[in-house]
Amino acid sequence: MTSDNPVPTPLPGTSRPAHRAALAVLLTGVFLAVLDTFIVLVAAPALQRDLRADDADLQLVLAGYQLTYAVALITGARLGDLFGRRRCFVAGLLLFTLASAACAAAPGPGALIGARLVQGLGAAVLFPQVFSTLQVLVPAERRPRVFGLLGAVIGAAGVTGQLLGGLLLSADLFGQSWRPVFWVNVPVGLLTAVLAVRYVPESRTPAGRRPDLAGAAVLTAALALVVVPLVEGREAGWPWWTWAALAAGAALLAAFAVVERRVAAAGGTPLVSPGLLRERAFATGMVLVLLAYCGINSFFLVLSVTVQDGLGLDALGAGLCYLPFAVAFFAGSLAAGRLARHGRLLLTAGALILAAGHAGCLAVVATEGGSLTAGALAAPLAVIGLGNGALVTPLLHTVLARVRPAEAGMASGVLSTGQQVGGAVGVAVLGVVFYGLLGSARPGDVRAYGRALGGCLALDVLLALALAVLPLLLPRTAPAGGPEGAGREEREHAGRA
Numbered sequence: 495m496t497s498d499n500p501v502p503t504p505l506p507g508t509s510r511p512a513h514r515a516a517l518a519v520l521l522t523g524v525f526l527a528v529l530d531t532f533i534v535l536v537a538a539p540a541l542q543r544d545l546r547a548d549d550a551d552l553q554l555v556l557a558g559y560q561l562t563y564a565v566a567l568i569t570g571a572r573l574g575d576l577f578g579r580r581r582c583f584v585a586g587l588l589l590f591t592l593a594s595a596a597c598a599a600a601p602g603p604g605a606l607i608g609a610r611l612v613q614g615l616g617a618a619v620l621f622p623q624v625f626s627t628l629q630v631l632v633p634a635e636r637r638p639r640v641f642g643l644l645g646a647v648i649g650a651a652g653v654t655g656q657l658l659g660g661l662l663l664s665a666d667l668f669g670q671s672w673r674p675v676f677w678v679n680v681p682v683g684l685l686t687a688v689l690a691v692r693y694v695p696e697s698r699t700p701a702g703r704r705p706d707l708a709g710a711a712v713l714t715a716a717l718a719l720v721v722v723p724l725v726e727g728r729e730a731g732w733p734w735w736t737w738a739a740l741a742a743g744a745a746l747l748a749a750f751a752v753v754e755r756r757v758a759a760a761g762g763t764p765l766v767s768p769g770l771l772r773e774r775a776f777a778t779g780m781v782l783v784l785l786a787y788c789g790i791n792s793f794f795l796v797l798s799v800t801v802q803d804g805l806g807l808d809a810l811g812a813g814l815c816y817l818p819f820a821v822a823f824f825a826g827s828l829a830a831g832r833l834a835r836h837g838r839l840l841l842t843a844g845a846l847i848l849a850a851g852h853a854g855c856l857a858v859v860a861t862e863g864g865s866l867t868a869g870a871l872a873a874p875l876a877v878i879g880l881g882n883g884a885l886v887t888p889l890l891h892t893v894l895a896r897v898r899p900a901e902a903g904m905a906s907g908v909l910s911t912g913q914q915v916g917g918a919v920g921v922a923v924l925g926v927v928f929y930g931l932l933g934s935a936r937p938g939d940v941r942a943y944g945r946a947l948g949g950c951l952a953l954d955v956l957l958a959l960a961l962a963v964l965p966l967l968l969p970r971t972a973p974a975g976g977p978e979g980a981g982r983e984e985r986e987h988a989g990r991a
Contacts, residue, residue: 513727515693516631517640520624521588522686524644525651526679527569527617530594531560531917535794536812537672539802542661546669547603550726554607556795556805557918562614562912565622565714568765568907569706571622579623580696584687586619591683596915598676614737622907630697636791645887646827653820660813706757709765712750717915719743724922766908772899776905778967779893782841783912785964787884787955788920793852793878795921796928801868804943811868818872819879826883838891841885841965848881849958856951864941885961896969924950 517782534541542552574582590654593613624784627641647685662674670677720743721735730736754764770776801807826844833840854874890895897905931949935942 508537511923519628519689519693521647522584523620526626526683527621528648528651529655532652532794533659533675535798536659536809537663537675538657538798540809541672545603549929551603553921555610557721557921558607559712560611560914560918561717562611563617564918565717566615566618567622567911569710570619571626571907574623574626575698578696578698579627580690580694583620583623585614585692587683587687590616590620591680592661593680594676598673622910627697645890649823649827649886653823656816658812661809663809706763706765709750709753709757712746712753714801716743716746716750719746721922723732723925744782752878770905775896775969778964779909780912782961782964783909784916785957785961786889787913787916789954791917791940791981792920792924793954796924800943800947804940805868805940807868815868818876822879823883826880827887828885830887838892838965838968840888841892842962844881844884845958845962848878848885849962851877851952852951852958856948859944859948865984866940866944927953
């Protein structure tokens with residue numbers, strides 16, 4: 495690795511103020527990228543009314559961000575290796591900030607969806623630079639602690655998004671309704687970009703190869719052909735083109751595997767190494783990540799719509815509805831940090847708690863019927879938060895600890911992509927279930943909204959039970975050297991720079 499600045503080895507946890515500042519700046523970028531996945535959920539009903547958007551438009555506002563975010567993540571990581579990680583972090587952050595301003599000023603649903611797609615690209619360029627930079631700079635013995643902090647920040651951003659979105663909509667700043675949920679990114683993004691130039695050291699891989707543009711193009715088309723018909727199909731009455739698109743998407747996913755094998759055979763660097771998919775640890779971990787994030791984002795969407803349109807809560811009330819979840823999530827995250835050595839069993843325990851929480855919510859919805867209130871959901875929401883904290887916070891590190899050191903860097907990028915793909919597909923699939931069960935029910939029909947939420951909760955219970963079994967398929971121990979060896983050579987080179 496070459497470096498524009500000398501890079502001392504010890505980073506977080508030392509007394510060096512510059513190191514702590516660099517970590518804070520990087521984590522702020524992560525916080526913004528994840529926040530924007532969730533802050534829109536509380537704002538969804540308001541922006542739908544204001545822009546006269548239909549249900550499919552609303553799902554594309556949510557899933558479109560995650561789709562471009564997912565597809566461009568690995569390419570974004572390669573760009574950082576080639577052109578410099580700090581440079582790409584700042585460029586991605588500025589693109590994200592500019593797109594946030596465009597979202598805030600969007601005159602209609604089409605413009606908002608387009609701006610969200612660009613915003614996702616910006617997040618995809620900035621986010622992987624955080625993983626790569628920390629992998630290079632953080633010593634092996636401190637990496638679990640730092641990546642645990644990173645996991646906690648990712649979780650906190652999701653919870654904060656719900657609460658902050660509610661506060662901003664309730665305040666109705668300057669009569670702007672939902673638009674401040676995007677404007678808030680602008681000053682924070684600009685300040686973070688300035689601080690990144692000042693405090694984050696530059697790094698790159700001298701032998702960095704060009705991005706796999708062919709693989710990225712095929713994967714982009716495949717995911718779009720899967721997600722878009724799932725989102726638009728119900729609204730359009732499932733015409734023939736939706737089924738044709740789904741079939742074409744499946745075919746392109748198969749073609750993607752062929753393209754990646756050819757790129758590897760030609761001596762290039764594929765987005766996903768064919769050998770990586772054959773590793774049990776990675777294949778199991780990928781399914782874990784996809785299913786976990788499929789459930790998280792979609793649950794927040796249907797719950798936000800239910801409590802606002804169904805139960806009649808305003809945006810602030812909807813945000814406060816997540817408070818029991820937030821408190822329990824932080825408790826689960828803290829417990830997960832102390833119990834991280836138990837790895838697989840911790841993930842299984844978190845998933846079982848999550849299943850119990852969803853089952854509790856389902857029982858409340860079924861029992862209360864037309865008398866359902868947000869307060870009745872508080873206790874099971876706390877259980878869901880506890881399970882998510884115990885499951886999500888240690889998930890990436892537990893999986894990566896069981897991947898061969900040579901594959902750790904690529905695996906982290908692909909798993910991060912899996913988070914966004916899972917979120918986008920979850921919003922699309924659970925959206926089909928929710929709006930299908932809701933039918934033509936009018937806002938305020940508590941029984942109808944409860945029935946639609948209950949259908950999604952039943953699926954979430956099954957999803958959580960699957961998540962409880964999958965960790966047991968992970969290898970019991972890490973491979974020799976573990977991923978802790980990743981980045982050591984670059985760090986030593988940086989120390990000599």
